[in-house]
Amino acid sequence: MKNLLLLLIFAPLLSLGQGYWQQRVEYQMDIDFNVNDHTFKGLQILKYYNNSPDTLEKVFYHLYFNAFQPNSMMDVRSRVLPDPDRRVRDRILHLKENEVGFHEIEELKQDGESVSYEIENTVAEVKLVKPILPGASTVFTMKFNSQVPLQVRRSGRDNAEGISYSMAQWYPKLAEYDKSGWHAHPYIAREFYGSWGDFNVNITIDKDFVLAAGAVLQNPEEIGYGYIEEDKVQQRRGKKLTWKFKAENVHDFMWAADPDYVHEKLQVPDGPLLHFFYQGDTLAENWKKLPKLTSEAFQYMSKTFGKYPYSDFYVIQGGDGGMEYPMSTLINGHRSMTSLLSVTVHEAFHSWYQGVLATNESYYAWMDEGFTEFAENLTKNYLYGGLDPSPHAGNYAGYFALAKSGFEEPMTTHSDHFETNFAYGRAAYSKGAVTLSQLGYIIGNDVLMNGLRRYFDTWKFKHPDRNDFIRIMEKESEMELDWYFDWWINTTKTIDYGIDSVFAAGDGTKIVLKRSGKIPMPIDLVITRKDETRELFYIPLGVMRGEKKNESSMNRTVLKDWYWTSPFYDFTVPIPFEDIRHMEIDASRRMADVNRKNNTFSGK
Secondary structure, three states, X not given: OHHHHHHHHHHHXXXXXXXXXXXXXXXXXXXXXXXXXXXXXXXXEEEEEOOOOOOEEEEEEEOHHHHOOOXXXXXXXXXXXOOOOOOOOOOHHHOOOOOOOEEEEEEEEEOOEEOEEEEEOOEEEEEEEEEEOOOOEEEEEEEEEEEOOEOOOOOEEOOOOOOOEEEOOOOOEEOEEEOOEEEOOOOOOOOOOOOEXXXXXXXXXXXXXXXXXXXXXXXXXXXXXXXXXXXHOOOOOOOEEEEEEEEEEEOOOOEXXXXXXXXXXXXXXXXXXXXXEEEOOOOHHHHHHHHHHHXXXXXXXXXXXXXXXXXXXXXXXXXXXXXXXXXXXXXXXXXXXXXXXXXXXXXXXXXXXXXXXXXXXXXXXXXXXXXXXXXHHHHHHHHOOOOOOOOOHHHHHHHHHHHOOOOOOOOOOOHHHOOOHHHHHHHHHHHHHHHHHHHHHHHOHHHHHHHHHHHHHHHOOEOOOHHHHHHHHHHHHOOOOHHHHHHHOOOOOOEOEEEEEEEEEOOEEEEEEEEOOOOOOOEEEEEEEOOOOEEEEEEOEHHHOOOOOOOOOOEXXXXXXXXXXXXXXXXXXOOOHHHEEEEEEOOOOOOOEOOHHHOEEEOO
């Protein structure tokens, strides 16, 4: 009987555990790098754990460097878009033979037996010699040769600021398999997705180069270069050094190299050790100010959104703008102080949204870029003294421009399938940030922030999707919220509420509101009397199945639900018509109403 009771108690937990699964990888890579011709030889030993309920007959590898060849899918796509990325345009088409990128597989084995494979652009399809059963693991051994492309997009050599190597998306990477199957998308433009695991990477390179990586250096006594004091460094011999890096519980590995890197460090109180790598002549006065501000940002970020879970974080000059990687970022260094801080905070926040909450960016770019924008806005406002009452105003303006442009596409569009870069950028960044700010309007800002911390703690080191996020927010708010995402994410419909008419009704005032937009929302209506006292009238939406708590110090009256099928809503307030000076729908400006001209009424 006792065992039966234990089974009944733990059965729900067992069911929950079996309901979610994710694959695991363990990479061991040894790289021999030739800085004279920008090539490297690699040996990759990859242990792959199939934690899925499915038997796998094949696997896929991403070969990202193959995108940097004339007439690749990335090249063609860039040349046919009406607004190509200015960093790409037709540059790939004009790369010379010694400037292109490539991955060549010399040998590939599964558990010691050779496997057959086919390479199509940036993806290798591998037929397994034996299926990988549910709960089983296998070991892939690959020998490969690669050439680093001239820096065009994210990765490559000799970027615009003279950084020698920005090594992102640089190795043959096993594609992710999840509940939706394989995600072997070709590298066209932007987003990435990978399995959680550990990386042990040994890079042998000319000893004059300083390396930085999103990983912890394992042999600092052999290396020095700012990792430890030079007088504790062992005598270097030969023409090359081997840098040994380790990163645990991450889904990617990035590194960079340059002979002129300066390495500075700062410990965040109760947080990570921050590392900064930059060329010494790169606006050094700004880079020297950056560590203290970044430390302040990390303290606020961990307190507000969830504690940063790794021991280190690396800010590295390189790449083509700003790009996030686990435990690290590549950013351009020739920036004003404001710009340098902004890009650092933004990319660091990706360690929360995508780095730790590893959504599939191809389908949920708004949960990556948008959430990061939202958090960045609050963090920068904190760093600048909290003086901005509307820190998300820029994102609202970006969304309104998109909504009125005629180019908007649903946020559910695959990131590579947007017809314009403009539509992708405004959807992922601007509308993505508004998604959270507006959610705060619906459920209350305190509930939103508690929900974000709960989301982080529940789904860190996993692959959450839209529904996982919604369920967390529904639990935190005790409301139904699927309606909001159904309209806001799945469609390009807009919000437009207005005050249709106001007139005397006995001793009170009758108010008629109109919904002209297609997306329904709850309504906050603030009425200001002529003596400047203010009252809040709150109209819940029927499909919410609940209501938010009063966020303001004003007296609030909760009215009956407004059903989304009704374009009009009327009610009477016990305030004489002649006593009303002003009224406004959504005085907080958090509702993304595309036409605020009809949101107000002024009395005589």
